[in-house]
Amino acid sequence: MEIQSSAIAGTLESSDIQITVSRGDSGIQIELTSDVEKQFGAQIRKVITDALQALGISRARVKAVDKGALDCVIRARTLTAAQRGAGMAEEPVWEAL
Numbered sequence: 389m390e391i392q393s394s395a396i397a398g399t400l401e402s403s404d405i406q407i408t409v410s411r412g413d414s415g416i417q418i419e420l421t422s423d424v425e426k427q428f429g430a431q432i433r434k435v436i437t438d439a440l441q442a443l444g445i446s447r448a449r450v451k452a453v454d455k456g457a458l459d460c461v462i463r464a465r466t467l468t469a470a471q472r473g474a475g476m477a478e479e480p481v482w483e484a485l
Contacts, residue, residue, distance in 0.1 A: 389444045395473035398457075398465035405457035407436070407469040412447040416440055422454035435459050439466040443474070 391411045398406040418433050425432075432454060439462075440448055448470070457465070471477050 389470075389474045389476065391445065391448050391470065391473040392475055393473055395469045397468035397472065398461075400453060400455060403456050403458070403461070405432075405455065405462050405465050406453045407462075407465045408451040409440075409466075409469045409473045410449045411473075412449040414447060416446070416448050416450065418450045418452060420452045420454065422452075424454070424456065431459070432462060435462045436466050439463045440470055443467065443470050445470055445474070448473075 391409055394408060394410040396406065396408045398404050400406055416437050418436055420429055420432060422429060422432060432452065436450055436452060440450075450466070454462075
């Protein structure tokens with residue numbers, strides 16, 4: 389699966405994360421903004437990367453604005469944004485969940 393256009397999922401509300409994905413040149417590049425980046429930045433990046441790889445995405449640019457989201461929320465928002473960006477929102481890849 390490849391990201392074909394920019395897509396967004398999530399909100400800027402407390403306990404949520406807003407994920408924006410767009411087509412990348414090489415690898416998965418993550419720009420993270422979070423109040424808890426020092427404590428959990430590596431874990432947030434890992435959850436985002438794992439979710440994209442579960443969809444078979446190896447090239448993407450991700451902008452993540454975290455407001456204290458749990459891992460399950462981060463994963464759900466990433467999968468939703470990626471499937472929207474890949475044009476698969478109408479036919480989700482349930483195996484990746």
